[in-house]
Structures are given as structure tokens and as C-alpha cells.
Amino acid sequence: MAVPDTVAAAPSAATPAPAPPSRRRPRGRDAAYWLYLLPGAALFLLVIGAPLVGTGYLSLTRWSGVGDPTFVGFDNYQRLLHDEVFWASFRNTVAMIVAMVVAPTLLGLLLASVLFDVIGRRFKPRTAAALRAAFYLPQVLPVVVAGIVWGWILRPDGAFNSLLDAVGLGALRHDWLGDPDTALPAVMAVMIWVQIGYPVVVFMAALQRVDPELYEAAEVDGANWLHRFRAITLPQIRPETFVVALTCTIAALKVFGPIFALTRGGPENATNVPSYFAYYTFFKKLQVGYGSAISTVLTLIIVVVAGVFIGMQARSERRDRGF
Amino acid sequence: MAVTLTPAPTPVRRPVRDRHHRGVSRWLVLALVTVGALVMLVPFAFMLLNAFKSPGDYSSGGPLSWPTEFYTRGLRTYWSEVNFPLKLWNSALIAGSVAVLGVVVSLLNAYALGVGRVRGRLWIVGLFLLANMLPQEALIYPLYYVAKEIGLYNTRLSVIIIFTVIQSAFGTYLLASVLGTFPRSLLEAAALDGAGKWTVLWRVVFPNLRPTLAVLLIFFFIWTWNEFLIPLVMLIDNQTQTIPVALASLQGDRLMDAPTTNAGALISLVPAILFFLIFQRTLARGITAGAEK
Numbered sequence: 001m002a003v004p005d006t007v008a009a010a011p012s013a014a015t016p017a018p019a020p021p022s023r024r025r026p027r028g029r030d031a032a033y034w035l036y037l038l039p040g041a042a043l044f045l046l047v048i049g050a051p052l053v054g055t056g057y058l059s060l061t062r063w064s065g066v067g068d069p070t071f072v073g074f075d076n077y078q079r080l081l082h083d084e085v086f087w088a089s090f091r092n093t094v095a096m097i098v099a100m101v102v103a104p105t106l107l108g109l110l111l112a113s114v115l116f117d118v119i120g121r122r123f124k125p126r127t128a129a130a131l132r133a134a135f136y137l138p139q140v141l142p143v144v145v146a147g148i149v150w151g152w153i154l155r156p157d158g159a160f161n162s163l164l165d166a167v168g169l170g171a172l173r174h175d176w177l178g179d180p181d182t183a184l185p186a187v188m189a190v191m192i193w194v195q196i197g198y199p200v201v202v203f204m205a206a207l208q209r210v211d212p213e214l215y216e217a218a219e220v221d222g223a224n225w226l227h228r229f230r231a232i233t234l235p236q237i238r239p240e241t242f243v244v245a246l247t248c249t250i251a252a253l254k255v256f257g258p259i260f261a262l263t264r265g266g267p268e269n270a271t272n273v274p275s276y277f278a279y280y281t282f283f284k285k286l287q288v289g290y291g292s293a294i295s296t297v298l299t300l301i302i303v304v305v306a307g308v309f310i311g312m313q314a315r316s317e318r319r320d321r322g323f
Numbered sequence: 324m325a326v327t328l329t330p331a332p333t334p335v336r337r338p339v340r341d342r343h344h345r346g347v348s349r350w351l352v353l354a355l356v357t358v359g360a361l362v363m364l365v366p367f368a369f370m371l372l373n374a375f376k377s378p379g380d381y382s383s384g385g386p387l388s389w390p391t392e393f394y395t396r397g398l399r400t401y402w403s404e405v406n407f408p409l410k411l412w413n414s415a416l417i418a419g420s421v422a423v424l425g426v427v428v429s430l431l432n433a434y435a436l437g438v439g440r441v442r443g444r445l446w447i448v449g450l451f452l453l454a455n456m457l458p459q460e461a462l463i464y465p466l467y468y469v470a471k472e473i474g475l476y477n478t479r480l481s482v483i484i485i486f487t488v489i490q491s492a493f494g495t496y497l498l499a500s501v502l503g504t505f506p507r508s509l510l511e512a513a514a515l516d517g518a519g520k521w522t523v524l525w526r527v528v529f530p531n532l533r534p535t536l537a538v539l540l541i542f543f544f545i546w547t548w549n550e551f552l553i554p555l556v557m558l559i560d561n562q563t564q565t566i567p568v569a570l571a572s573l574q575g576d577r578l579m580d581a582p583t584t585n586a587g588a589l590i591s592l593v594p595a596i597l598f599f600l601i602f603q604r605t606l607a608r609g610i611t612a613g614a615e616k
Contacts, residue, residue, distance in 0.1 A: 032520060033439025037447075040432035040491060047466070047488035048454045054465035065468070111359070114352055122349045134360035137367070140599040141592040142549040144567040148574055149370050149588045152581060159369045159386035166387055193363065254458045257551040261571055275552075278460040283556065288464055295460040306456050 052299075059292035069289065076293035086294065089265075089272045092184060093253060096273060099188035100195050100252035105244055107192070108199025111135065113233050115200070116207040117215065117225065132204060136197035143194060147261025150190045151177065154262075177263050180270040187262055187271050194258065195251075199244045206237040238316065246309040253302050274298045374398065374585040381581050397586040405569045406561065407590060413558075414548055414565040414594070417479050417486070422544040424487040426536050429494025434524050436495065437502025438510065448499050454492040459552050467556055477560050485553055490543040501535055502528070541602050548595070566591050 059076055061069035080086050120128040138146060153159045154176040161173045176186040210232065218228045234241075256275040259265060265272035265280065274294060281291035373386055377394040384391070401407065432451070436444045466485060467476070475481040505528065513523045529536075551567050558564045564572070570591050574584075 033435040033441050035435075036431045036439065036520075036524075037435040037441065040428045040495065043428065043484075043488045044451070044454065044492070047485055048457070048462060048492070051462040051465035051469075052457070055461050058464065065464075111356065114356060118349055118352050119356060123353065127353070131356055131360045134363050137596075137599075138363065141595045142551070142567040144549075144551050144571050145588050145591045145595075146366075148570060148584060149366055151574075152584050153366060153369060153386075157386075157581070159373075162385045162387045193366070196363070250456050256459075257567075260551070260555075261574070275458060275460055278458075279463075279552065279556075282460075282464050291460075292464065295458060295464075298458050299461040302456055302458060303453065306453065 055292045055295055055299075057292075058289055059296045061289045061292075063288040064286045065288050072289065076290050077297075079290065080293055080297065085269050085272060085277060086274075088269045089274045089277045092271060092273050095184055095188055096191065096252040096255050097249060099191040100255065101245060101248040103192050104195040104199050104248065105241065107196055108203055108244070109234075109241075111196070112200050112203030112207060113229055116204055117228070117233070132200060135200045138194050139197040139201075143257045144261045146190070146194055147258045150193075151262050154186055154190075177271075178267055180268045183263055183267055183270045187259070190262065191255070191258060195248065198248070202240050202244055203237055206240040207233065210236045239313075242309065242313045242316070246306065246313075249305060249309070250302060253298065253305065370585045370589055373582055374589040376582045378580045378582055386581070394582070397580075397582040398590065401583055401587040401590060405573060405587070407566075407569075409562070410564060410566045410569045411594065413479060413563060417482050417554075417565060418544045418547040420483045421486040421490055421547040422540045424483070425490035425494055425543045426540050428487060428491035429498050429539065430524075430529070430532070430536065432491065432495040433498030433502050434528060436499040438505060438523075438528065439520075440503075444499070448496055451492045451499075452496040455489065455496065459489075463553065463556055466553075470557065477558060477563055479558070479563055481557050482554055482565075485557075486547045486550065490546060494539050494543070497539065498532070498535070501532070505531070538605055541598075541605050545595075545598060548598075566594070 058069060060071060060073060062072050062075070063069035115128045115132055119131065155161075156173075156175045156178070160176065164170055164172050174182060176182050214232050214236075215228055218232060223231065254275055255273055256279065259271060259273050259276045260279075263271040265276045275298065278291050278294040278298065281287050281294060285291075369386065372390070373381065374397065375394050376384070376390045377392065377396070380388075380391050380394065435441050436448060441447075462485075466481075470476040470478075470481045475484075509527055509531070510523060513527045518526065548565075549567065550565075551571070554565045554568045555571070558568055561569075570587050573587065
């Protein structure tokens with residue numbers, strides 16, 4: 001995810017309850033609004049609805065992309081269950097969630113709160129803004145460009161190995177992306193570098209919303225930084241934490257560009273992910289039915305994860321109101 | 324949201340000692356965060372350093388040495404070899420069209436959903452939100468196949484249409500919530516003056532929504548600019564490719580020695596950094612607008 005879905009922090013379910021039915025309203029009035037939905041709905045059905053159904057159907061067929069698909073029922077899904085590459089790709093997704101959600105969110109919380117609470121208040125605001133920009137910069141560039149630069153840095157003759165030589169750790173020289181043992185950790189490190197700026201910026205914006213008197217009162221009472229972090233910062237920015245966790249989890253499940261640019265899933269599938277696996281199956285192996293089954297499973301997982309997150313968020317908001 | 328402060332364990336105030344203590348540790352914190360920020364910038368520094376080296380210089384001095392001469396042929400080779408101005412135009416045309424069309428479609432949808440409150444709108448909004456989260460692999464093969472059948476394959480138009488829909492799915496979700504709280508009095512006043520729905524949309528809703536629409540426009544532009552999978556599949560030609568696809572498809576090519584790789588990456592990220600600098604304020608506003616519920 002390059003420049004992030006920051007606006008996603010927008011009002012969730014802010015649409016107010018339906019207006020009570022009014023008898024005086026002429027019937028045709030609301031119906032006319034459907035006209036405005038028409039172009040969007042038609043495009044939506046054409047570009048999202050129909051292809052989605054198409055992929056679902058193709059997942060039940062064997063097809064190379066030419067001629068007619070052969071209907072095979074759930075054969076592709078059976079094959080998935082026994083496909084070691086498929087399981088490997090999902091294990092790697094867990095690693096991607098660690099690198100793109102868990103680590104950036106935790107580090108981002110810490111950094112945003114240090115930048116806001118310590119540096120923003122004890123130094124000039126411009127210092128905090130400049131530091132924030134440095135952390136955000138990787139989010140600005142196309143993720144493929146980041147992948148290509150990092151791919152070169154981690155190459156056997158790349159900058160990272162030279163750096164190790166320069167500081168006397170030349171013994172650690174390594175083909176970081178070429179060795180199955182180090183490829184996944186290396187990709188994870190790159191993804192943390194790419195992702196960290198997003199939570200930092202969102203959390204800093206969230207902290208601006210918090211009444212500064214809360215912090216001042218806590219400080220006068222002698223609460224140390226950790227107390228203030230736990231008692232004020234964390235509860236106050238919980239809505240943003242949900243949004244960051246949701247958008248980053250979806251991005252981690254879908255990650256494609258960085259894998260394509262860094263390793264193309266290799267070596268020996270050590271960095272393969274469902275998204276790349278599906279792409280490869282579609283366009284390199286020309287197994288459209290099997291690729292569709294992979295995509296369908298990935299879609300279902302994303303829908304379930306999004307549903308669980310949104311449900312959790314709604315429950316936590318209800319709990320807040322309950323107090 | 325009310326916050327109850329956990330009472331501090333030591334209510335004794337020690338202002339003098341505490342300030343002194345803080346005085347030292349704040350510099351320590353600053354130093355730590357600055358080191359972190361510098362580590363973030365190191366890859367950019369490597370890229371700059373090596374974009375201006377000759378291949379010979381690189382192979383003798385390695386990635387960390389200072390360039391012995393200010394070598395720009397790598398940059399120029401990349402520029403002409405990939406026909407960079409054309410790629411820049413392709414990216415700008417696609418991202419610009421998607422930004423404008425996506426905002427228009429989002430606004431029309433959201434007008435029906437947020438102001439018109441058509442029946443079942445919560446489900447419709449949910450559907451749009453879900454569509455934005457879908458993996459693009461779930462759409463790509465049918466889109467690729469149909470585009471080939473109807474002659475839209477390898478055209479910029481195909482990518483423009485697809486991303487207009489994907490981005491407006493998000494825009495609809497966002498704007499529908501914003502318009503759900505649009506002041507009814509303004510709408511009713513306009514209706515009393517005899518304005519029809521079309522007039523209300525463009526004369527009342529649109530001007531009031533302009534700042535939000537500007538933020539959406541910029542986000543759509545940047546998101547589309549950075550997209551990779553669908554352009555990679557749809558745009559196979561030198562004439563139609565976008566910047567990220569052109570850079571990635573050169574990778575592994577013999578042309579791409581280390582200095583050229585860095586030169587290419589450097590040129591490719593300049594537009595992105597320019598947007599960031601130009602629109603920083605709007606982006607910040609978008610983030611803050613998003614944070615206010």
C-alpha cells in the first residue's frame with residue numbers, strides 16, 4: 001500500500017437512522033434518486049460484480065484461457081488442500097501480517113506518541129514534523145520502485161553487504177533474497193520500512209484531537225510517560241487503531257507489488273504469497289481454473305477478516321457508549 | 324469519550340528534580356528517534372549516490388564509494404531507453420482521468436445514497452466498501468479476457484475504466500457518510516426556491532463538498548499512479564505502460580546495471596515526491612478529516 005487509505009479513517013456507519021416515513025412526501029420523490037445511482041451501479045456490476053461471479057464460476061472449471069472451460073466441480077479446491085505451495089503462501093501471509101500490521105502498528109504507536117508527546121512538546125513543532133516526514137517518505141513512492149531499490153541493496157554485490165564489510169562484519173555477507181532461509185525475513189524488514197509511516201501519521205493526527213489538558217493534568221498528578229501512554233493515549237486513539245489494523249491487514253493479505261519486485265515468490269516459494277501465486281497460476285502456468293480457486297479462497301478470507309474487524313469495532317463502540 | 328485517569332502512584336510533586344530528569348532524557352529520546360529517521364532515509368541516500376556513477380566506477384568502487392565523476396549517462400540512457408516522457412504521460416493520463424471520473428461517479432452515487440436515502444442504502448454502501456477491499460486477483464482474469472475480446476486490451480482506456488470503478492467504490496463509501504449528515508435546511512431551502520435535484524446537486528451540494536472532493540481527487544490520483552497488478556496485466560506495450568510497470572519490466576534486463584537501476588528508480592520516484600510536496604497540506608487535511616468522526 002503506497003499512499004495509504006488514510007481517508008478510510010472516515011466516519012464509519014455515520015449515516016443517520018432513516019427518516020420516519022412522511023405521508024406528505026410524494027412517492028416519486030425518492031425513486032428519482034435511483035437515477036443518480038444508475039451510472040455507478042452499472043459500472044460496478046460490469047467491472048466488479050460480473051468478474052467476481054466469473055472468477056467464482058471459473059474456479060469450478062479446468063481452463064487454459066483458450067477454448068471452452070471444462071466443468072470439474074470442486075476439483076480445484078481439493079487440489080488446493082493438498083498443494084504444498086498454497087499452504088506455504090498462506091504461512092507467508094502470516095509473516096506479512098506480522099511485518100505489515102503488528103510491527104508497524106506497535107512501532108507506529110510508540111513513535112507517534114513519542115513524537116507528539118515528547119518531541120512535539122519539548123522541542124520545536126518543526127522538529128517533530130521533519131522527523132514524521134522522514135518516516136512517511138517510503139509511503140509516498142510507488143511500492144514497486146521501493147521493491148527495486150531494496151532488491152538491489154540486498155543483492156550479493158549490493159549496498160547492504162558493502163555496509164557490513166565497511167563496519168567489519170564482512171563475515172555476515174550473504175545473498176539475502178537468494179537464500180530461502182533469509183529471504184522471508186529480508187522481505188519482512190522491507191515491508192516494515194514501507195509501512196511504518198502510515199500508522200505514525202494517522203496516530204499523530206489522532207493525538208492532535210486529544211485535549212492537551214488531559215496530559216497536563218496527568219503530569220501535574222505526577223503520572224510518568226508510560227502511565228500517560230496507557231491511560232490517555234491508547235484509549236483516546238482506539239478508533240484510529242482499528243482503522244489502521246483493518247486497512248493494513250487487508251493490504252497484507254493482498255500484497256503483490258513488493259513480492260513481484262523483490263523475489264517473485266522465490267527462492268523455492270520462501271516468499272510466495274496467495275496474490276502472487278494466483279497471478280503466476282493465471283498468467284505463467286495458464287491454469288485459469290486453479291488460479292480462480294486460489295483467488296476465490298483469498299477473497300473469502302478477506303471478507304471474513306473484514307467482517308470480524310468491523311464487528312469488533314461496532315462492539316467496542318457500543319461498549320464505550322454503555323459506560 | 325471521557326477518560327478516567329488512573330491516579331498516579333506517587334502524588335508527591337517534585338517539579339525541580341523531574342524537570343532536570345526530563346531535560347536529559349528528552350535529548351536521549353530525540354537522538355533515538357533521529358537515528359531511526361536517518362535509517363529510514365539510508366536507502367534514498369544509497370540510491371542517490373549510485374544513480375550518478377558510471378558502471379566502471381560501480382564495479383571498482385562498490386556501492387558505498389563516492390562517485391569519481393558526475394556521471395549522468397545512466398540517467399539519460401534510462402530516460403531514452405524506456406521513453407520516460409511517454410511513460411510519464413501514460414501515468415498522468417490514466418491517474419488524472421481516474422481521479423476526475425472517480426470523483427464524479429462517487430458524488431453521483433453518494434448523492435443518491437446520502438441525500439436521497441434510497442431504500443437499502445446501508446447494504447449498498449457496505450457492498451461498495453467490500454468491493455474496495457477485494458483482492459484484484461478475484462477480478463483480473465475475467466477483466467483481462469473480456470478486454471481482449473472487445474479490443475480494449477493494452478489500452479489505457481481499459482485501466483481508466485477499471486480504476487474509476489475501484490476508486491469510486493471507496494469514494495462512494497466515504498461521501499455517502501459525509502452526505503448523510505448534510506444540513507437538511509440547505510436542501511429544503513433550495514427545494515422551496517424551486518430547484519430540482521440536478522440543480523441542488525451542482526449548486527448546493529457540490530460547492531459545500533469541494534474540500535472533501537479535492538482530498539478524494541488527490542488520493543485517487545496517487546493510488547492509481549502507484550497501482551501495479553492491473554496495469555501489469557493490461558498494459559504490455561511500451562506505448563501504453565505506466566512508470567511502475569515500465570521500471571519493473573526492465574528489471575533483470577541486461578540494460579539494468581546497478582547504476583541504471585538506481586537512476587531509473589530515482590527518476591521514477593521524482594513525480595511521487597513532487598506530489599507529496601505540492602499536496603502535503605491537502606493530504607494532511609485528508610488525514611485529519613478522516614480522523615474526525
